[in-house]
Amino acid sequence: MTSKSTILDTATFALLDIETTGGNSSWDRITEIGIRFWRAGEIVGEWQTLLNPETRISPFIEQLTGISNDMVAEAPLFEEIADDLETQLKGTVFVAHNARFDYGFIKAEYRRLGRLFSAKVLCTVKLSRRLYPEFRRHNMDALIARHGLAQVQRHRAMGDVSAMLAFFEHARGEKGDERFENAIRELLQCPSIPSHLPPDTLQDLPRGPGVYRFYGEKDVLLYVGKSTNIAQRVASHFSGDHNSARGVRISESLRRVEWTETAGELGALLLELQQIKTLKPMFNRRSRAAKNLVSIGLSENDAGYLQARLVREIEPHRLGDYFGLFRSKRDAQRALSGIMAKNELCNKLLGLEPDHEGACFQRALGRCKGACEGLEHVERYNLRVQIAFHGLRLKTWPWKGPVGIVEEDVRSGRADILVVYNWMHVATLHEEEELHDLSLQGQAVTFDLDSYKLLIRALMDRGSDTGNVREKQPRVIELPPIGEPDVLMP
Template identity: 35%
Template sequence: MYAILDIETTGGKYNEEGITEIAIYKFDGHQVVDQFSSLVNPERPIQPYVVNLTGINNGMLKTAPKFYEVAKRIVEITEDCIIVAHNSQFDYRILKTEFNRLGFAFKRKTLCTVQLSQKLLPNQESYSLGKLARALGIPVSDRHRATGDAQATVALFKMLLAKDSEKSIIQDTIQLEAKKGLAANLKTILDKLPHATGVYYIHNEAGTIIYIGKSNNIKNRISQHFTNSSPKSKKIQRHAATVTYEHTGSELVALLKESEEIKKLKPIYNRALRRNSFTHALYSFKDEHGYINLVIDKADGRKKPITTFTNRQSAKSYLFKAVETFNLCQKLTGLYPTKSSCFNYSIKQCLGACVQEESAENYNKRVLQLIEKNSYTNDTMVIIDRARAVDERSAILIENGIFKGLGYFNLNYQITNKKVLETIITPMANNRDAQHIIKSYLRKNKKIKILKFDN
C-alpha cells in the first residue's frame, strides 16, 4: 500500500518551513482507496515567491486547521504505507519536522518518483513534475497546488509500476509487508483479486516472484491454482504468501507482458512456459510452374513464417478458411494431396491453378493478399486495444516490422506522431515469441484498431 502525497510550504530557511497545504492519496497499486487534503495554517508568514508560485496567501490560511489538528489523520492514512512523492526527500523531511515539533517520531519508508522516473524513463528532457507530465500525456490541474500535483504523481506512479518489468517496486513493498506479519491465507489472498484481464504474480514470503501467469479472469485463474491437486499447484500453494497483479484490460498486452517477464525474471515454477508455445507455422514457396504454394510445418526459427499456430490442427482450420476467403487451390495449399486437380476444381470452386489453367500471375495475387494480411514486415504502426479504464487505451508499437514495446495513453491525449508514442512506450524485446503473439492476436481479432505511420 502506498501513500502518494504532495506538500506545499511557506518557503524560508531550511527546517523552518511550515506546511500550507497537504494532499494524500492512499493507493493500492491499482486505484485510490482513501484520500485526504487540506489547507494548513503554518503559524508563520509565507514567502512572497511562494505566494506567486502557488497562489496560496496568508489570508487564505487564517481559518485553516493547524498542523496538530490534522496530524492524527495523516498518521492514520499513511499507516503501514510507503510514502511516494515527487522528490520524496523534501516532502518526507517536511513531515518529519512538523511531527518533531509535536514530539512525535514519524517514520515511514519512502519512494521517490523522480529517481524512479530517471531509472524507468531515461532520456527525458526534464524530470520536473510539470514537464514530465506533459511529455507523458498526464493531465495536471492546479499545478503547484497539493491536490493537483498529488493526483499527477498518482498517475505517474501508476505508469512507473507498469514500466517496472523487473517488478522491483512491488517486491520491495511485499518484503516490507512480510516483516509486519503477512498471513499466507489462500482464501484471504483470493478475496482481494479482481475478475479482470491482466498478468498476475505469485510471491513467496521474501517477495520473490515464484510464478507469473496471464488470464482474462485473474480471480478465477488464481482460484484454480489454489484448488488444483497437481504437484506444481501444491508447491505453489505451499509457498504462496501473496499475489499481486497488473490489470491490463487488453489480452494482447497481458500476453506480451507475461512472455517478457517470464524470460526476464525466470520464476521457479514457470519452467514449462519458457518453451515456445507456437509449435507450427505457415510457410510459402514457389513451385516449378511459378505458383506460390503454402505449407504447414513445424515452427523453425531459421525460416521466416507467414504466421504461427499453437498446433497443427489450428493451422489447418485457418488454412481451410483462407482457401475459401481468398479462393485458393486446395492442392497448392497442401490440403488435398494429389498429382492431378484438387477436389474444389471438380466442383468448379477452384479456378484451375492445380492444373495450370489459371495463370500463376493471377493466382499469386490472391496468395500475396493472404500473406500481406498476416504480415507487418515493413510496417510502422500502433495496435490500439482496450486498457485499464474507459478513458484509456493500450498502444503496441511496431516500427519497420519490429516490435518496440507497449504502453497506455489517456483518450484526452491524442497520439499524433511516433515521438509522442516513444515517450509512453515501455521498451520490450522483439523476440520470436513476441512476433508470434502479435500475429496470432491480429489473426483472431480482425476488428482491432491499427494506426499506421509513414516509415
C-alpha cells in the first residue's frame, strides 16, 4: 500500500524576496531578486541577481537596503533576465512574505514588457496568521524574535529569503506536516486579501447582485462598486494584479468592506450611482454628480425664428422640450458649434455670439444662409433647426404616472420593485402591497444624467432586436398618475 502524496512532497516552493526603489509598482522598480527553491524538505536550488532599475535609488532606500546606485549601474535590466526568471518560476508555488507586494512588482515588470505573469501564490504572513492566530504581529522581525530564528541580513533579498525559509521549516516542525499542509492548501485555494482585512472577509460576502463599499482608517469611504456577484467582484480587487496606482492605494488603505444586496443588476446600478453621488467616495471619479447639468431649449424670437438657449433648470415633466444633456456649459456650446457647422445655422440664433445688429460672423464666411438678416424664410430655417436638433431631443416619460420595475433573484428569493418616475429612481420596495401605500407627493429627487441614460437603456432599449438574442424586458407595474406636475422636481 503506497502512502498518499502530499503537496509538501510533490510541489516546488520558490521562496522569493525582492528589493525595490520604493513601494509603488506603478513607477518604482526592482533592484534585487533572491529565490531559494525548496521541495520535500530540501533546498534544491537558488537564484539571485541585482537589477538596474533604470532610475535613481533614493538615499533613504540606499540606507535601508544597502543597495547603492553604483552597485546596480552595471547590473542587468529586468528585460535581460525575464526569460530566465520565468523559466525558474514555471510550475512552482510563488512564496513571499506579504506576497501581494512581491507578486505585484514581478507582474508589473512583465507588464512593462507586454507580457503576462501568473503563479500560485502563498503568503507567509497569512500562513503565520493561519498557524499562529493567537499572535497579533506577523511581520518578519516579529517572526524572527518570536520563534528564535537565526538573525539574517534584513532588507537584502537572500537574507529575507533565509528568514522566510527558517520560519517555513520551523512552523512545519512545530505544527506537524498535516496541519502545515492543510494550512497551505487552504491558502492556495483562497484569493489573497489585503493584510488589514479579517481573513474571513470573503466568506461573508453574498454571491448575488448588489453594491459594495470599501472603508479605510477612521471609516473614510474609499470606493463604491457594484456587481451581479459581490463576492466574486470583491475578490477580483484582491487578485494581486495591480494595474494602477489607484488600485494599490485602495488596497493599502482598506480596513473594512460593507455591502447592500439587490435583487438584480438594474437595482445595483441605480444604488451605485446614488451612493457615489451622495457619499462621494475618495476613489470614485466616473459617475460623480454633475455640478451644473445643462441642456438646450428652443424658442421663437420676435421675428419667429427658433433660437437656442442654455437651460440650467431641468424640469423632468418637460423633457421633450429639451435637447441634449451636458455636464458643463462648455460641453453644450461645443455641441452647438458642431450643429452650426454641419447644418449652416446662424451663430447668433444659436447663442454662440452676442445678439447685435447685422449679420453673424458665419454669414460673412458663407456658412449661414441669412436668418440673422431675415433673408432666409422663417419656416424653412425653423424646419432645418428641428431636423438638426431632432437626434438630441430628450425622451419624454412614456407612462401617465410612476412605474414599478420588478426585479427578482431566483437564487435568494429576493424581490425589489424600483419605483421610477420621469426617468428618476425615487424608491425601492420589496412587496407589491407596499405600492398601495406609496406616496410620492412632495418628494424632491434630483434629475440625473447617468440615471436617465441607465433607465432609458433598461426600459426602452432592452426590448429592441439587437441582431442576436432579443433581451427580455423587465416587468413593469403602472402606478396611478400623481397629478401635480411639480412633484419630484429637483
